[in-house]
Amino acid sequence: MRATVIHGPRDIRIEEVPDPTIQRPTDAVVRVVNACICGSDLWAYRGVAAREPGQRIGHEFLGVVEEVGSAVGLFEAGDFVVAPFVWSDGTCDFCRDGLQTSCPHGGFWGSVGSDGGQGEAVRVPFADGTLVKLPRDAAGDQALLPSLLALSDVMATGHHAAISAKVRPGSTVAVVGDGAVGLCGVLAAHRLGAGRIIALGRHPMRTEIARKFGATDVVPDRGEAAIEKVRELTGGQGAHAVLEAVGTEESMRTAISIARDGGAVGYVGVPHGGSAGVDIGQMFGRNVSLGGGVAPARAYIPELLADVLAGDIEPGLVFDRTVDLAGVPEGYQAMDDRSALKVRIAF
Amino acid sequence: MRATVIHGPRDIRIEEVPDPTIQRPTDAVVRVVNACICGSDLWAYRGVAAREPGQRIGHEFLGVVEEVGSAVGLFEAGDFVVAPFVWSDGTCDFCRDGLQTSCPHGGFWGSVGSDGGQGEAVRVPFADGTLVKLPRDAAGDQALLPSLLALSDVMATGHHAAISAKVRPGSTVAVVGDGAVGLCGVLAAHRLGAGRIIALGRHPMRTEIARKFGATDVVPDRGEAAIEKVRELTGGQGAHAVLEAVGTEESMRTAISIARDGGAVGYVGVPHGGSAGVDIGQMFGRNVSLGGGVAPARAYIPELLADVLAGDIEPGLVFDRTVDLAGVPEGYQAMDDRSALKVRIAF
Structure with missing residues (x-):
């Protein structure tokens, strides 16, 4: 598959990478429908935050479940889901307290060895603890997608x-x-x-x-x-x-x-x-x-999602440009020079 | 009357000072029964916090109202009262919110031009907003006095x-x-x-x-x-x-x-x-x-007082030495060298 990779300051490339597969029984593989570029990605883009050359990037995405591991009980292939910007096991003290960002088994998309959100598919660890289900018919609702995508980070x-x-x-x-x-x-x-x-x-x-x-x-x-x-x-x-x-x-x-x-x-x-x-x-x-501090998006998504689906809030208005995967490097540049507020990536 | 005065680092003296009088209709004059030395007084004692030579000191006291101004409605001569460590008007937005330490008319005992708590009597500005009434018979209750005194600062x-x-x-x-x-x-x-x-x-x-x-x-x-x-x-x-x-x-x-x-x-x-x-x-x-931050003691005293009077809490146990006014300089020294935890001054 193709995914966004960062090689150094202002060096964002779209490259062929290995297809994600189920590695643990709690994993799911999600085919990405929408992703986006975050203001915090710019810290890496500008070289302020260090990244290893070749590291994946992107931590906001929604998509369709393609495959689940044997221990995943809440999701099945075909489910439409949004991911918060960190994964978490859903069972530890902190997850139960609603502070999933402190989950000892948690992690950040795009950290070394993990998939980033700005790619065609993502291996999701602890799928049951991490993902939130969206209405299946929303996957084709172009007016709704931006607001659902905003739940993964900025709105939360x-x-x-x-x-x-x-x-x-x-x-x-x-x-x-x-x-x-x-x-x-x-x-x-x-x-x-x-x-x-x-x-x-x-x-x-x-x-x-x-x-x-x-x-x-x-x-x-x-x-x-x-x-x-x-x-x-x-x-x-x-x-x-x-x-x-x-x-x-x-x-x-x-x-x-x-x-x-x-x-x-x-x-x-x-x-x-x-x-x-x-x-x-x-x-x-x-x-x-x-x-x-770092927002426990997973804790907030259900209540915010309800308001998005009810039409009470439309956080998707923050997206003012949409690119395809090939357009991601240009999207970074546009956010860096502030000609774009927030860039959505449609696959 | 006599009061504690600070002339410089480690130079605490007991001196004759003018008797306090009613200067504004909202003032009261309180005859001090008990006062004490605060850990924060030691910052001045050690020269870490600057004081003008001759400035009064002490911000924790309880006593008997001796005289009230014409606009004081809640207190009369003979009332036994405790003062929080700042005075406040009791009527502004912040006082009504329970953040009396941010009262624009408030002030700190012992600041330049005001009386300190470690003296025989104190002019209390905004008596209605500042003071809290204690049971009159508690003034003679030697077992209870330390805990009532602790309400002025440390317990709050x-x-x-x-x-x-x-x-x-x-x-x-x-x-x-x-x-x-x-x-x-x-x-x-x-x-x-x-x-x-x-x-x-x-x-x-x-x-x-x-x-x-x-x-x-x-x-x-x-x-x-x-x-x-x-x-x-x-x-x-x-x-x-x-x-x-x-x-x-x-x-x-x-x-x-x-x-x-x-x-x-x-x-x-x-x-x-x-x-x-x-x-x-x-x-x-x-x-x-x-x-x-700085505790709005005035907001907390009523509920804490109820527990002291009920015998549910005994914060007065923090006092491990009692001196008379003449013994105050020695009291500072004892707290400075940590041979005393907290020194009470009985008049």
Whole structure:
């Protein structure tokens, strides 16, 4: 089969690789219908996150089960499924607690020795614990596919940011980051009943989606000016809940600074600035808490899926370009130069 | 009247100062019955936290109302009261939310221009918002006074750590810090129904109190060895809730390291190590959250007081020495050299 492979910074290739097969009784093989490129893939693309030459890449996909191992009980060939961005055994203490990202048997698609999501098929370890079933007839629903695909990472991650920031009905929320995750954070906050949602962003196409997703205010400023503006908009107090969806030192500093005293920052941006943006002195005096991390998408997909199928949320709006597998290198380039927000790969 | 005054590092004196008077209609004057010395006073004593020469000191006291301003409606002369370690107006958004430490009209006893708690009397701003009434007959109850006094800071702060660490019935809890606040954190976690409480400490007198307060395990190690030991005790997983009651870089690093994936660190140790102990990379991958800060004691005193009066908790056990006002400098010295855990001042 063909799959996306990364050979070095800005060196993404589509190559012939071995077909996946059942290796353990708990495996399934999934033929990919849709995959996509993540903002976090760009860290590898840019060489900020190290990868071995020839490593697979991509961690978001949905597809049709082709074959299952003898110990798989919940799926059969022909099932349409979405995969969260990590696999997990579904039976350990952490999986039962809904923190599948801490499963001791878990792993990340595209890590060395495993298949990546940006390929024609994927061997899925612990299929029963990992996959979530979708309606079979949805596989052909071109209008629905983008929103189902968004569940594998960005929508679940935006939701994790909102949950970690303790968004409640009526909360004033601020969202730092206008990437696909930040926008899904706006949607998640809206879904949780936020009373006011301030989106920090300046790119008109993105802020337009933010408004569609429920943002009531848009702040185009950055750094000190953004902090000042959010304080102005909130009667000097800041936001009860701040979603941090970037992961840099400046974004974390901004997020903590615009939180209301007693408020919470939910961070899901993969940290790329160390802890330098975390001002513990400021957090202490103002009782600002900090929670979040890698989102346990598997825990959230069922409830978010129900809302997607009901038509209540349409996170798929974050996809603004679709490529085929051959177009993946170009898709990376487009996301890197910000000419595309998020690229979907249709097989 | 006489009060404690700090002139510089290790230079604590008892001096004649002006008698407090009603300056605003919302003031009360309280004649102090008991006060105490806080671990955080030692930062000033050691010269780590700057003070102006001649500044008052002490922020924990209880006493009898001597006089009230014309706008004070909830108290009258003769009332026995306890003061939380900050004053607050009781009417702003933050006071109504139970975050009185963020009251824009609030302040800290002993800050420049205000009375400190370690003196014969105190002018209390916003008496209605600040003070909490105690039973009048408790003023003469020598067995009860220490526990009532502990409500002004250490017990409320320990409780804040436990709440911030999200202690729930059945939780496995670890407490970093064997000072009075850490010990009260043990008591608070026990009161909230923790299933297991691991106290980190090596001083036998302190660990004995920890056991009395509900600690089920004591870990005398520090640093990496302590982390290893807590992991061993918890089947390799760490504690659901970690209370950080020291405030140094090492204690914060230990606290985050011994938290279970998905767990929370509740920190109340005044940060004296910057943010260096906060490893955001570790927090991210394991979904460890960090909350806490300066405790809104005023919000917690009523419920804790009820338990003290019912005899359900006895936080006053943290006091192991009592001095009179003249003995205060010696009390600081004893806490500084750790020959005393916490010193009570009886007037």
